[in-house]
Amino acid sequence: MSDDDALQSHLLEGVSRTFALTIPQLPPVLAKPVSNAYLLCRIVDTIEDETALTSAEKRKFCQRFARVVQGSESAEQLRDGLGPRLSTSTSPAEHELIHLIPRVIAITHSFDPPQQEALATCVEIMARGMAEFQDRDLRYGLSNMEEMNDYCYYVAGVVGEMLTRLFCHYSPAIGAHRDEMMTLAVSFGQGLQMTNILKDLWDDHARGVCWLPRDLFAQHGFDLRKLKPNHNDPAFCEGFRQLIGIAHGHLKNALTYTLYIPSYERGLREFCLWALGMAVLTLRKINKNLYFSDSSQVKITRRAVKATVLTSRLLRTSDFLLNAAFSIAGSGLPRHNGQLPVFGHRADT
Structure with a gap:
């Protein structure tokens, strides 16, 4: 298991035991991008569920995260802005996930262009759509x-x-x-x-x-x-x-x-x-x-x-x-x- 695989497996175990169980059934060349995709979606969920953020702030952070996945904004800057805003209502595993956004995104950007596009499209639509229900x-x-x-x-x-x-x-x-x-x-x-x-x-x-x-x-x-x-x-x-x-x-x-x-x-x-x-x-x-x-x-x-x-x-x-x-x-x-x-x-x- 590579360092990337071990990291993603560890993070998945913390935020989604169900997917930590099912994703390893996939062929290894698929398991890596699918694991990454679920971590990206979980980051959107974490932002949307954070009680310390206003609806406007959630929308802003989700939009910024979509740009991070697309490669047009810094993952480190998003982490540094979002991490301190998380409250105790967010689980320790999700705190860790947000802290490791730069490493998760580095894995995202290592995939083939069609895979990156699939993940970026999903995150952009999910972030925009979930924001519609916030208010x-x-x-x-x-x-x-x-x-x-x-x-x-x-x-x-x-x-x-x-x-x-x-x-x-x-x-x-x-x-x-x-x-x-x-x-x-x-x-x-x-x-x-x-x-x-x-x-x-x-x-x-x-x-x-x-x-x-x-x-x-x-x-x-x-x-x-x-x-x-x-x-x-x-x-x-x-x-x-x-x-x-x-x-x-x-x-x-x-x-x-x-x-x-x-x-x-x-x-x-x-x-x-x-x-x-x-x-x-x-x-x-x-x-x-x-x-x-x-x-x-x-x-x-x-x-x-x-x-x-x-x-x-x-x-x-x-x-x-x-x-x-x-x-x-x-x-x-x-x-x-x-x-x-x-x-x-x-x-x-």
Whole structure:
């Protein structure tokens, strides 16, 4: 393992144990840029989550960071300006990540130009998009499903596009399906993000944030302004089930995306299948416990994670068996009839 690889592995372990687990499944030539990409995205998240910064300051630092990734601003100057502003609400691992921005960026700028462009585009869109939600009153949800789609795109769909660009750069066989996979990548990201939004409903609610769409719940006769833990309202559950169905549909697209990856690319398939499998199992737990009041009640167990890993490894080369396993895992989940709502303006050209 090179010094760069060791550094990125250490940082990932601190800020995202999930990706510290999944990224090593990738071929080494892909694992390095993908690790770097997730660290760049985490830096944006750290800026956006820092409670000591105003919305204007967050926007400014995000814009500066996008320029750093593009190579038009000093990484050291950004670190020196941002680091002292971080409060104790930011974890020690994130403090370390911000302190090491120059080293992370040096790795970014060592990649091939198409890889650098993929990472820089992702960071620029994510930083700009997330800033749009900073000044909103999110206590009572987003206005509509379209806003939820936009949010999911900015925090996850754009990551799917970035990964697809990296995958296509790595493999001409994958690149042959670029157009289909770019569209499905946005859906893949939205499925994962919607699953997290549903799982983390009450954690977000406790800090005065709700990412659910008001219009969808209003259609079922529920006002999100009345949402509180330990409710007993079936109208809310009907709206929640509809969102589970939409997320389930996006995860179906995620499987289609994964099957475009050649079966001999076992590590790449596992990287996608682990995320997909854990999301489906999480939706199952949520659907069986619609009146949950804490995310711990719908968090999948370590045993379920191990089962996902084992199943993925056993079935990863068979499209037929993977489709069958997805159907079994998703049995009982709501289905979404009609076209899946996604962000309508992708950045890909």
